[in-house]
Every structure is written in C-alpha cells, then in structure tokens.
Amino acid sequence: MPSPAQELSSTDLTDGLTVVVKRDCETCQMVEPVIAEIASVLPIRVITQDDPSFPGSVDREHDDELAFSWHHDIETVPTLIKGRSQSEDERTVGWSQAEWQRITGIDSLGADLPVMRPGCGSMSVDPNLIDTLRTRFAGDGLAAREVEFAQAEDPFEAMFERGWTDGLPVVPPTRERVLQMLEGTTRAPDEVVAVAPPDLVELTVEKIAVNAVMAGCRPEYLPWVIAAIEAVCNDTFNMHGLLATTMPVGPVLICNGPGTKAIGMNSGINVFGQGNRANLTIGRAVQLVIRNVGGGRPGEVDRATHGSPSKISFCFAEDEAGSPFRPLSVQRGIDEG
Incomplete structure (x- = not known):
C-alpha cells in the first residue's frame, strides 16, 4: 500500500515525469491505472490538487495551497509534464493515448482506454480562487494598506464604528474583492484619476475600486464610477461647494x-x-469616495442642515429611446451616437 500523501516537497520541476491530477475529474479517475502502470516502470511525481488520498494506487504529494499548480500554469488536469534540469521539456493535457505513450516511451500505455478524453479545469484557475492565489504567489500590486480586525470583531460593525460607511452596511473590501473590481477596467490601479475634495487627496483607480466594492458595485460598473468621479471632482462642477x-x-x-x-x-x-x-x-460609490478618501463627512466640511437622500445616491439612466427630447449629452454638445 502506498504511504499517505506527503506535503508538497517543492514547486520546482524534477527530472523525469510529473503528473497533476484531482479526484473531482472523471478523466483523472480514468487515468489512475495508467499512472500506476507508469509508476511501476518509471519514476513519476504525482501531485494531487484536492483529495490527498487520490490516486490511492501510487505515492503522491498534496498541492493543498496550489503552489505547484500556480507556478507551472496548470490550467487543465490531468497534465503530464516531462522535465529536465528543473525546466520543462514538454507537456500534454487531458488524456491523449498517443501523447502519453510518446512522452513516457511506453508503447502499450492505456491500450484499453479511449484514444482521447478532454481534461478538467485546474483548481488553480477556479474563478473563486484565482484572486486569492494571485495575492498569495504573485503579489497583487495594490498600494492600499490592509486593516486587520480582531477575531471577535464583526467587520460590518467595525467599519461602521470607524466611520467608513454612509450609515448603511458596506461590503468589506478584501484584497480579493478589490482585484476582482479592478478587472472591470483597463486603467492601471495607480493611475491618478482626480483630486478629491475637500482634503484634495489624489484619487487613484485603486482607491475608487476599494470604495466601489464597499458600495456593492459589480466590476462592470467601475468605468461608470470612474467617469462620475472625473465629472464631479473638477473646478467646473465644484464638489467642494456642494459639501460646504x-x-x-x-x-x-x-x-x-x-x-x-x-x-x-x-x-x-x-x-x-x-x-x-x-x-x-x-451613485453610492461616488459618495463613499468623497467621504472616505476626500474627507467630506457630515458635520465637518459637509455642512448640510437637513441633507437629502441624494447625498447617499442619485444615479439613473436616461431613457433615450422612449424620450421625445434629444439626449442630455447631445444638448450639452456631445455628438450623438
């Protein structure tokens, strides 16, 4: 019987053969006897992504943090790699009888299996994990400092107590959520979009994305939030005047x-x-940017006596098709279309 799965020994490629698999893949389960056959005649490093007991017929290493899979761009399992001097010679993904036979040099390998079977998505490209893995292994490139709450703190209550909300709950802007938000724009996270009143703080795309997360935006809303920030944070609009x-x-x-x-x-x-x-x-994201980055908080520079719901969000789309009037943008001098 093979020993229990070992921890991942290294993210480096070893000389010879390496195969990456996961139990939650029918093709990986199908090739388990093939892997055992290879192991009986050749050294092969078997790396499993999910279940450390799979494949049970051979010794294996558990890539529990997906470090090997990330560093070697494993997009599909099974992936069979031939390495030499810690570099990759070649690889094949999924099951191709001809390719596995050629790479291993075993002519009869998998003779009783279908000629070809597509593989499954690697856990390292799972949309729910990829931002966490990018942060863990590649660095996320974010400049914002990370605030850690005590284990007993409720993050929603903690953000309210710190004055980061408009009175309504906000979404915790984790690094993973901010990275997902930044996928909504091609602009660089460190690009300065505007200067936020009243404290005249430079607004980067990243800072706007953080507040867009808190407001509950989807990534595809981010370009609209950025455009709105550019529209209100200038001398012509005079956002400082609206606050004061x-x-x-x-x-x-x-x-x-x-x-x-x-x-x-x-x-x-x-x-x-x-x-x-x-x-x-x-609309809420714009107001949170002005509050959290620019310093425009009620009772301070924001001197509104009564206030209004528009100070939380007042944003809507123009019904261009159903309106008898020309679009507002055209009335303001922008070409139609």
Missing part, C-alpha cells in the same frame, strides 16, 4: 448610451427608487 453649503444638495448622475443597458441600469419605472443595483451602487 447648508443646502440639501448632492450630485445627480445621469447616464446614457448603450452601456447603461449592458450593465442593467434602470431608466423606466421607479427610476428614482429602490431595486436597481447599478443605479444605487454607482
């Missing part, structure tokens, strides 16, 4: 173009009301 006045005013974000439908914005029934995620969270 005692009047109950806030920015109104009117969005138009085909992109509004692509992200599901509401331009019809209950357009100013509840129920539409894009409308509410895009």
Whole structure:
C-alpha cells in the first residue's frame, strides 16, 4: 500500500515525469491505472490538487495551497509534464493515448482506454480562487494598506464604528474583492484619476475600486464610477461647494448610451427608487469616495442642515429611446451616437 500523501516537497520541476491530477475529474479517475502502470516502470511525481488520498494506487504529494499548480500554469488536469534540469521539456493535457505513450516511451500505455478524453479545469484557475492565489504567489500590486480586525470583531460593525460607511452596511473590501473590481477596467490601479475634495487627496483607480466594492458595485460598473468621479471632482462642477453649503444638495448622475443597458441600469419605472443595483451602487460609490478618501463627512466640511437622500445616491439612466427630447449629452454638445 502506498504511504499517505506527503506535503508538497517543492514547486520546482524534477527530472523525469510529473503528473497533476484531482479526484473531482472523471478523466483523472480514468487515468489512475495508467499512472500506476507508469509508476511501476518509471519514476513519476504525482501531485494531487484536492483529495490527498487520490490516486490511492501510487505515492503522491498534496498541492493543498496550489503552489505547484500556480507556478507551472496548470490550467487543465490531468497534465503530464516531462522535465529536465528543473525546466520543462514538454507537456500534454487531458488524456491523449498517443501523447502519453510518446512522452513516457511506453508503447502499450492505456491500450484499453479511449484514444482521447478532454481534461478538467485546474483548481488553480477556479474563478473563486484565482484572486486569492494571485495575492498569495504573485503579489497583487495594490498600494492600499490592509486593516486587520480582531477575531471577535464583526467587520460590518467595525467599519461602521470607524466611520467608513454612509450609515448603511458596506461590503468589506478584501484584497480579493478589490482585484476582482479592478478587472472591470483597463486603467492601471495607480493611475491618478482626480483630486478629491475637500482634503484634495489624489484619487487613484485603486482607491475608487476599494470604495466601489464597499458600495456593492459589480466590476462592470467601475468605468461608470470612474467617469462620475472625473465629472464631479473638477473646478467646473465644484464638489467642494456642494459639501460646504447648508443646502440639501448632492450630485445627480445621469447616464446614457448603450452601456447603461449592458450593465442593467434602470431608466423606466421607479427610476428614482429602490431595486436597481447599478443605479444605487454607482451613485453610492461616488459618495463613499468623497467621504472616505476626500474627507467630506457630515458635520465637518459637509455642512448640510437637513441633507437629502441624494447625498447617499442619485444615479439613473436616461431613457433615450422612449424620450421625445434629444439626449442630455447631445444638448450639452456631445455628438450623438
């Protein structure tokens, strides 16, 4: 009987053959006897991603943190690799009888199996894990400092107590969530988009993404949030003036173009009301940026006597198709289309 799975010995390739598998893959289960046959005549390093007891017929290493899989770009399992001097000579993915026979030099290998069978997705490219793995192994490139809460702290309550919310719960902006949010734009995380009043703090794409996460945005909303920040954080709009006045005013974000439908914005029934995620969270993200980065908090520079719901979010799409009027953008001098 083979010994229990060993911890991963190294992320380096060893000379000879290496195969990466997982139990949650029918093709990997199908080739288990093939791997055992190879192991009976040749040295082979077997690395399992999920179940440390699989494959039970050979000795194996458990890639529990997916370090080997990440560093060697394993996208499909099974993957059979031939290495030499810690570098890769060649690989084959899935099951191809001809390729496995050629790489191993065993002519009769898997003779009773189908000629070909596609593999399964590697755990290292699982969308639910990839941002965590990128942070762990490649560095995420984020500049924001990470705030750690005590184990007994509720993160939602802790963020409220620290004054990071608009009074409503916010989504904890973990590094993984911020990385996912940044997938919504091609702009660099460290690009300075604007300067946020009242404290005149430089707003990078990353800082905007952090607050977009907190507001509940989806990644595809991020370009709209960035555009809104560019629109309100300039001398012409005078966001500082909106904060400093005692009047109950806030920015109104009117969005138009085909992109509004692509992200599901509401331009019809209950357009100013509840129920539409894009409308509410895009406007909310802008206000959180001004509050958390720019320092525009009520009772401080924000001197509104009564305030209004627009100081939380007031954002909607223009019903260009159903309106008898020209789009607002055209009225403001932007070419139609």
